[in-house]
Amino acid sequence: MSGLTGRVCAAQGWPVPDAVLTVTDSRGRQISRAVVDETGAVGTELLPAGVHIAVLTAVGFEPVARTVQISSAGTGVLGEVALVPVVGAVASPPPGPWTIDPVHSTVIATARHLGIASVKARFAEVSGRLDIAEPFERSTGHAEIKAEGIDTGNSMRDDHLRSPEFLDVDSYPMIAFTGSGLRRTGGDTWVMSGELTLHGQRRSVDLDVTYGGFGPDPWGGVRAAFHAETLLHRNDFAIDYNAVVRAGVAAIGTTVELDLDIEVVHGEQLPAI
Known part of the structure; x- marks a missing residue:
């Protein structure tokens, strides 16, 4: 069973594989780390219950932080997170x-x-x-x-x-x-x-x-x-x-x-x- 689950995408809805999800507790200590797969999905192991901070990072994108609630069962839902390219990044050519x-x-x-x-x-x-x-x-x-x-x-x-x-x-x-x-x-x-x-x-x-x-x-x-x-x-x-x-x-x-x-x-x- 997965703990915190979610999906990571770019603004156009495409997945961002190899993005990294880091979860820290209220003291800033890292309690979990997971890598986004090719479909954009990500999931951690079961986590301690309580309120934690989830940070998503990917090369070429601005980092995103979310406050997440983990249940007594050790699970939580991050939902879909859209990453924004860093300022000054060169736009991709038309397909x-x-x-x-x-x-x-x-x-x-x-x-x-x-x-x-x-x-x-x-x-x-x-x-x-x-x-x-x-x-x-x-x-x-x-x-x-x-x-x-x-x-x-x-x-x-x-x-x-x-x-x-x-x-x-x-x-x-x-x-x-x-x-x-x-x-x-x-x-x-x-x-x-x-x-x-x-x-x-x-x-x-x-x-x-x-x-x-x-x-x-x-x-x-x-x-x-x-x-x-x-x-x-x-x-x-x-x-x-x-x-x-x-x-x-x-x-x-x-x-x-x-x-x-x-x-x-x-x-x-x-x-x-």
Whole structure:
């Protein structure tokens, strides 16, 4: 049997999963703590009878406090509590399909070189879409990057990176990411979990996402902006090249930082510009 029960939602009625319910007694001592589930429901264990304070907190929302009465049976009803976004939080984009604009999007991979410097590679061709849902946490996405489009500013190095020792672009022409949902970590920051397919290998990857907002563009459309980053381990993707140079230092580091600046346009296709 549950003690204090309730439901936690956003202003639009959508659940706020992972919100935290803390119950304190009249002296401010914590007597219970529970986490809201994916449906918005929350319930504590049986509580001491009396009047207590219930506090609800969630990343990106203002905290809410309620006085609750717990019966002699140890139960009580919190009811439905609507959380309000913190002041200054960026409004979510309108729901529906959003198409990646490759002209205004960049994908940069950064690797250590010789253990002392960084080499940056830009991927020139990226495409895909976001499907923005209500609530925003249920949004999904898919992006594809042409591996052959890698550009480090050095043609000899680029050819080497396209070769079977690295990306093997003839066998694996596309790098793809499919995102399966978002988890809020701050007022405008999220984590998108998904799967990255690279060099014939598929691995689970979390993207740290910063949402920049949305607004009209000069061509009559509506655009939204996102920045995402993650750290990849090239051995996870069977890229095992370990060329050794002077002093036994690997030419290319074992980790690669991936940074994406993405603009998306509301709709199934890009407008003619």
